[in-house]
Amino acid sequence: MAAVRVRQHVNPLGKKYQTPASPLDWEKIYAKPNQPLHLDIGCAKGQFLMNMAKVEPNWNYLGLEIREPLVGEANKLRFELGLINNLHYLFCNVNNSLHSLLSSLPPGSLQRVTIQFPDPWFKTRHAKRRVVQPELVADLASYLAVGSVVFLQSDMEFVAVEMRDRFAAHPAYQKMGAGEWLAQNPLPVPTERETSVLSRGEPVYRALFVRREIVNEE
Numbered sequence: 001m002a003a004v005r006v007r008q009h010v011n012p013l014g015k016k017y018q019t020p021a022s023p024l025d026w027e028k029i030y031a032k033p034n035q036p037l038h039l040d041i042g043c044a045k046g047q048f049l050m051n052m053a054k055v056e057p058n059w060n061y062l063g064l065e066i067r068e069p070l071v072g073e074a075n076k077l078r079f080e081l082g083l084i085n086n087l088h089y090l091f092c093n094v095n096n097s098l099h100s101l102l103s104s105l106p107p108g109s110l111q112r113v114t115i116q117f118p119d120p121w122f123k124t125r126h127a128k129r130r131v132v133q134p135e136l137v138a139d140l141a142s143y144l145a146v147g148s149v150v151f152l153q154s155d156m157e158f159v160a161v162e163m164r165d166r167f168a169a170h171p172a173y174q175k176m177g178a179g180e181w182l183a184q185n186p187l188p189v190p191t192e193r194e195t196s197v198l199s200r201g202e203p204v205y206r207a208l209f210v211r212r213e214i215v216n217e218e
Protein backbone atom coordinates (compact mmCIF):
# COMPACT_ATOMS: atom_id res chain seq x y z
CA MET A 1 0.00 0.00 0.00
CA ALA A 2 1.32 3.48 -0.86
CA ALA A 3 2.36 5.50 2.18
CA VAL A 4 0.27 8.61 2.82
CA ARG A 5 2.38 11.75 2.48
CA VAL A 6 2.05 13.86 5.63
CA ARG A 7 3.28 17.44 5.46
CA GLN A 8 5.49 18.53 8.29
CA HIS A 9 3.63 21.80 8.78
CA VAL A 10 0.43 23.21 7.42
CA ASN A 11 -0.45 26.88 7.48
CA PRO A 12 -3.60 27.30 9.64
CA LEU A 13 -4.28 30.63 7.89
CA GLY A 14 -4.47 28.87 4.50
CA LYS A 15 -7.75 28.77 2.57
CA LYS A 16 -8.22 25.02 3.11
CA TYR A 17 -8.40 25.47 6.90
CA GLN A 18 -10.94 28.28 7.24
CA THR A 19 -14.07 26.11 7.60
CA PRO A 20 -14.86 25.40 11.27
CA ALA A 21 -15.41 21.79 12.31
CA SER A 22 -19.01 20.60 12.47
CA PRO A 23 -20.49 20.04 15.94
CA LEU A 24 -19.93 16.54 17.36
CA ASP A 25 -22.60 14.16 18.55
CA TRP A 26 -21.14 13.39 21.98
CA GLU A 27 -23.62 10.54 22.56
CA LYS A 28 -22.28 8.79 19.47
CA ILE A 29 -18.57 9.23 20.05
CA TYR A 30 -18.39 8.37 23.76
CA ALA A 31 -19.97 5.48 25.65
CA LYS A 32 -20.30 7.76 28.71
CA PRO A 33 -20.64 11.35 27.44
CA ASN A 34 -20.86 12.76 30.96
CA GLN A 35 -17.35 11.71 31.94
CA PRO A 36 -14.84 14.58 32.28
CA LEU A 37 -13.35 15.60 28.92
CA HIS A 38 -9.65 16.11 28.20
CA LEU A 39 -8.94 18.10 25.03
CA ASP A 40 -5.48 17.70 23.46
CA ILE A 41 -4.76 20.51 20.99
CA GLY A 42 -2.34 19.58 18.20
CA CYS A 43 -2.37 15.86 19.00
CA ALA A 44 -0.38 14.78 15.87
CA LYS A 45 -0.45 10.94 15.78
CA GLY A 46 -2.45 10.79 19.00
CA GLN A 47 -0.09 8.50 20.92
CA PHE A 48 -0.27 10.61 24.08
CA LEU A 49 -4.07 10.34 24.31
CA MET A 50 -4.02 6.61 23.56
CA ASN A 51 -1.82 6.14 26.60
CA MET A 52 -3.93 8.51 28.71
CA ALA A 53 -7.11 6.64 27.72
CA LYS A 54 -5.55 3.40 28.98
CA VAL A 55 -4.34 4.94 32.26
CA GLU A 56 -7.52 6.91 33.08
CA PRO A 57 -10.49 5.14 31.47
CA ASN A 58 -12.95 7.22 33.49
CA TRP A 59 -12.16 10.29 31.33
CA ASN A 60 -13.13 11.04 27.74
CA TYR A 61 -10.41 12.21 25.35
CA LEU A 62 -10.61 14.33 22.23
CA GLY A 63 -7.53 15.02 20.08
CA LEU A 64 -7.66 17.91 17.61
CA GLU A 65 -5.23 17.99 14.71
CA ILE A 66 -4.94 20.05 11.53
CA ARG A 67 -2.96 17.45 9.51
CA GLU A 68 -5.85 15.36 8.25
CA PRO A 69 -3.99 12.11 7.34
CA LEU A 70 -2.72 11.81 10.93
CA VAL A 71 -6.29 11.92 12.23
CA GLY A 72 -7.39 9.11 9.91
CA GLU A 73 -4.48 6.96 11.08
CA ALA A 74 -5.06 7.74 14.76
CA ASN A 75 -8.76 6.86 14.58
CA LYS A 76 -7.86 3.59 12.81
CA LEU A 77 -5.29 2.67 15.45
CA ARG A 78 -7.69 3.58 18.27
CA PHE A 79 -10.15 1.11 16.81
CA GLU A 80 -7.50 -1.62 16.46
CA LEU A 81 -6.47 -1.10 20.10
CA GLY A 82 -10.10 -1.31 21.25
CA LEU A 83 -10.02 2.23 22.65
CA ILE A 84 -13.45 3.01 21.23
CA ASN A 85 -15.41 4.03 24.32
CA ASN A 86 -13.61 7.14 25.47
CA LEU A 87 -11.19 8.31 22.75
CA HIS A 88 -11.73 10.23 19.52
CA TYR A 89 -9.63 12.27 17.08
CA LEU A 90 -10.88 15.07 14.88
CA PHE A 91 -9.42 16.94 11.94
CA CYS A 92 -9.86 20.69 12.39
CA ASN A 93 -8.16 24.02 12.69
CA VAL A 94 -8.52 24.58 16.41
CA ASN A 95 -8.25 28.34 15.93
CA ASN A 96 -11.67 28.55 14.32
CA SER A 97 -13.43 25.42 15.62
CA LEU A 98 -13.74 25.69 19.40
CA HIS A 99 -17.18 27.32 19.47
CA SER A 100 -18.79 24.87 17.07
CA LEU A 101 -17.22 21.90 18.86
CA LEU A 102 -17.60 22.85 22.49
CA SER A 103 -20.89 24.73 22.66
CA SER A 104 -22.85 21.45 22.66
CA LEU A 105 -20.77 19.82 25.43
CA PRO A 106 -22.56 18.63 28.59
CA PRO A 107 -22.11 21.62 30.97
CA GLY A 108 -19.04 21.39 33.20
CA SER A 109 -17.49 18.48 31.31
CA LEU A 110 -14.40 20.20 29.84
CA GLN A 111 -11.98 19.52 32.70
CA ARG A 112 -8.51 19.48 31.11
CA VAL A 113 -6.77 21.00 28.08
CA THR A 114 -3.24 20.20 26.96
CA ILE A 115 -1.19 22.16 24.41
CA GLN A 116 2.13 20.42 24.06
CA PHE A 117 5.05 21.34 21.82
CA PRO A 118 3.00 23.39 19.36
CA ASP A 119 4.63 24.38 16.07
CA PRO A 120 6.94 27.33 16.82
CA TRP A 121 6.58 29.24 13.52
CA PHE A 122 9.88 31.00 14.24
CA LYS A 123 9.58 34.04 11.99
CA THR A 124 7.84 37.12 13.39
CA ARG A 125 5.77 37.43 10.22
CA HIS A 126 4.44 33.90 10.90
CA ALA A 127 3.56 34.56 14.55
CA LYS A 128 -0.18 34.59 13.74
CA ARG A 129 0.11 30.93 12.72
CA ARG A 130 0.99 29.88 16.29
CA VAL A 131 -1.86 28.05 17.94
CA VAL A 132 -2.01 29.95 21.25
CA GLN A 133 -3.58 33.25 20.20
CA PRO A 134 -5.45 35.50 22.70
CA GLU A 135 -8.76 34.49 21.02
CA LEU A 136 -8.10 30.80 21.71
CA VAL A 137 -7.29 31.56 25.36
CA ALA A 138 -10.60 33.46 25.71
CA ASP A 139 -12.62 30.80 23.84
CA LEU A 140 -11.30 28.05 26.11
CA ALA A 141 -12.17 30.12 29.19
CA SER A 142 -15.83 30.15 28.13
CA TYR A 143 -16.04 26.33 28.07
CA LEU A 144 -13.63 25.19 30.80
CA ALA A 145 -15.30 24.23 34.07
CA VAL A 146 -14.25 26.10 37.22
CA GLY A 147 -11.37 24.10 38.76
CA SER A 148 -10.33 22.54 35.44
CA VAL A 149 -6.72 22.72 34.25
CA VAL A 150 -4.71 23.85 31.23
CA PHE A 151 -1.26 22.30 30.82
CA LEU A 152 1.28 23.84 28.43
CA GLN A 153 4.73 22.66 27.45
CA SER A 154 7.35 23.38 24.82
CA ASP A 155 11.07 22.96 24.26
CA MET A 156 11.17 26.39 22.58
CA GLU A 157 11.49 28.88 25.42
CA PHE A 158 10.06 31.84 23.45
CA VAL A 159 6.97 29.78 22.51
CA ALA A 160 6.52 28.63 26.09
CA VAL A 161 6.83 32.23 27.36
CA GLU A 162 4.30 33.49 24.81
CA MET A 163 1.78 30.74 25.65
CA ARG A 164 2.22 31.17 29.40
CA ASP A 165 1.95 34.95 29.26
CA ARG A 166 -1.21 34.82 27.14
CA PHE A 167 -2.97 32.54 29.65
CA ALA A 168 -1.62 34.57 32.59
CA ALA A 169 -3.02 37.78 31.03
CA HIS A 170 -6.59 36.40 31.06
CA PRO A 171 -8.49 36.85 34.35
CA ALA A 172 -10.05 33.36 34.16
CA TYR A 173 -6.74 31.57 34.71
CA GLN A 174 -4.64 31.17 37.85
CA LYS A 175 -1.06 30.01 37.29
CA MET A 176 -0.05 27.15 39.59
CA GLY A 177 3.36 26.79 41.24
CA ALA A 178 5.65 29.47 42.58
CA GLY A 179 8.50 29.42 40.08
CA GLU A 180 8.63 30.52 36.47
CA TRP A 181 8.21 26.95 35.20
CA LEU A 182 6.99 23.63 36.61
CA ALA A 183 9.82 21.27 37.49
CA GLN A 184 7.88 18.15 36.48
CA ASN A 185 5.14 17.11 34.11
CA PRO A 186 2.05 16.59 36.34
CA LEU A 187 0.50 14.12 33.88
CA PRO A 188 1.21 10.38 34.02
CA VAL A 189 2.15 10.09 30.33
CA PRO A 190 4.70 12.00 28.16
CA THR A 191 4.06 13.04 24.55
CA GLU A 192 6.14 11.76 21.66
CA ARG A 193 7.87 15.11 21.25
CA GLU A 194 8.53 15.34 24.97
CA THR A 195 10.18 11.90 25.02
CA SER A 196 12.38 12.86 22.09
CA VAL A 197 13.42 16.23 23.60
CA LEU A 198 14.19 14.68 27.00
CA SER A 199 16.20 11.85 25.40
CA ARG A 200 18.51 14.52 23.95
CA GLY A 201 18.91 16.04 27.43
CA GLU A 202 17.28 19.30 26.35
CA PRO A 203 15.06 21.44 28.63
CA VAL A 204 11.27 21.50 28.57
CA TYR A 205 9.36 24.60 29.73
CA ARG A 206 6.04 23.77 31.40
CA ALA A 207 3.18 25.74 32.95
CA LEU A 208 -0.09 24.75 34.59
CA PHE A 209 -3.18 26.95 34.98
CA VAL A 210 -6.43 26.43 36.84
CA ARG A 211 -9.70 27.88 35.55
CA ARG A 212 -10.89 30.06 38.40
CA GLU A 213 -14.24 31.57 39.12
CA ILE A 214 -14.63 35.21 38.14
CA VAL A 215 -16.99 37.34 40.18
CA ASN A 216 -19.74 38.90 37.99
CA GLU A 217 -18.89 36.60 35.08
CA GLU A 218 -21.72 36.39 32.53
Ligand SMILES: C[S@@+](CC[C@H](N)C(=O)[O-])C[C@H]1O[C@@H](n2cnc3c(N)ncnc32)[C@H](O)[C@@H]1O
Nearest residue numbers: 012042044065066093094116117119191192193
Ligand atom coordinates in the same frame (compact mmCIF):
# COMPACT_ATOMS: atom_id res chain seq x y z
C1 LIG B 1 5.09 19.64 16.98
S1 LIG B 1 3.59 18.77 16.95
C2 LIG B 1 3.45 18.15 18.61
C3 LIG B 1 2.59 16.94 18.71
C4 LIG B 1 2.29 16.42 20.11
N1 LIG B 1 1.48 17.37 20.85
C5 LIG B 1 3.54 16.09 20.87
O1 LIG B 1 3.84 16.80 21.84
O2 LIG B 1 4.21 15.10 20.52
C6 LIG B 1 2.32 20.06 16.91
C7 LIG B 1 1.05 19.61 16.26
O3 LIG B 1 0.06 20.64 16.32
C8 LIG B 1 -0.68 20.63 15.09
N2 LIG B 1 -1.31 21.95 14.90
C9 LIG B 1 -0.67 23.13 14.66
N3 LIG B 1 -1.56 24.13 14.50
C10 LIG B 1 -2.79 23.59 14.64
C11 LIG B 1 -4.13 24.12 14.57
N4 LIG B 1 -4.35 25.42 14.33
N5 LIG B 1 -5.16 23.27 14.77
C12 LIG B 1 -4.94 21.96 15.04
N6 LIG B 1 -3.71 21.39 15.11
C13 LIG B 1 -2.64 22.20 14.91
C14 LIG B 1 0.40 20.32 14.06
O4 LIG B 1 -0.11 19.86 12.82
C15 LIG B 1 1.24 19.27 14.78
O5 LIG B 1 0.81 17.96 14.52
